[in-house]
């Protein structure tokens with residue numbers, strides 16, 4: 001099979017592998033869980049609503065009655081919830097093979113997480129930064145473990161205002177710019193995390209992926225509902241199915257040829273859809289210095305230290 005036609009058939013058997021998928025009840029996360037379940041993985045579907053999670057789990061079980069899935073409560077917009085999730089996980093799992101940091105929100109109006117962070121950076125980046133730090137022992141205990149951060153083509157040409165990281169009081173808040181910054185943060189975090197693993201000689205890899213433009217629930221804040229409904233036929237022409245959109249993150253999580261900092265996305269025009277391949281990041285902001293700045297700020301804000 002050529003490198004440009006990677007499919008779920010390329011996923012190896014995952015028996016005895018433990019995988020956490022954040023935002024596993026919907027869209028790309030749910031599709032990833034279908035694929036992992038088909039390969040016998042032990043899956044933790046981490047969701048902010050366990051009711052939604054149980055419903056999604058039943059969907060998977062309908063197709064695959066032997067799927068091994070535990071639904072677990074995780075609200076990435078609440079550090080206390082992240083801590084509780086990590087404590088519960090560690091009680092039952094000494095090791096973690098794959099942490100798929102997939103959950104996200106897009107273009108939400110200005111709002112704050114429980115801990116007072118602007119919600120897009122808070123959920124998409126800071127929540128995952130905290131979660132990964134709290135699960136570090138389990139990743140360390142597992143040889144060749146991986147952390148996959150899900151970014152977006154929206155990171156291209158984006159920047160982060162380190163002087164106003166949390167967009168204080170919502171002054172000059174732009175839902176789109178805040179989303180772009182949070183997706184750039186996912187890539188800076190991948191770089192910082194890989195540097196951390198290398199420096200500490202930890203046998204874990206940090207990688208990232210993006211799904212192009214995929215048909216999921218992510219677009220609920222893009223426009224008023226009536227306009228989205230009206231535009232949907234047009235939007236569908238530009239999008240791919242979630243099942244296909246999840247392939248880059250799946251590939252990033254299991255491909256044996258993957259190296260730290262690799263970034264997967266679709267191979268089609270403008271990376272909007274297509275087969276999952278290695279792609280390039282595109283932002284002058286993606287520097288070691290900024291990765292380190294974001295890392296330090298994230299440690300201070302979340303009170304979670306990786307050392």
Ligand SMILES: NC(=O)c1ccc[n+]([C@@H]2O[C@H](COP(=O)([O-])OP(=O)(O)OC[C@H]3O[C@@H](n4cnc5c(N)ncnc54)[C@H](OP(=O)(O)O)[C@@H]3O)[C@@H](O)[C@H]2O)c1
Nearest residue numbers: 023026027028048075076077103104152213214216217218
């Ligand atoms: N779809 C695309 O075209 C596209 C493009 C580029 C990047 N992405 C990225 O892909 C990832 C997955 O998104 P998707 O497209 O699959 O969208 P989706 O269908 O809306 O799924 C997002 C998931 O994240 C969960 N989530 C949101 N806030 C959370 C929180 N505070 N704590 C825990 N979970 C939370 C959602 O839970 P609820 O169901 O409870 O809301 C849902 O399960 C995101 O990181 C997104 O930025 C998507």
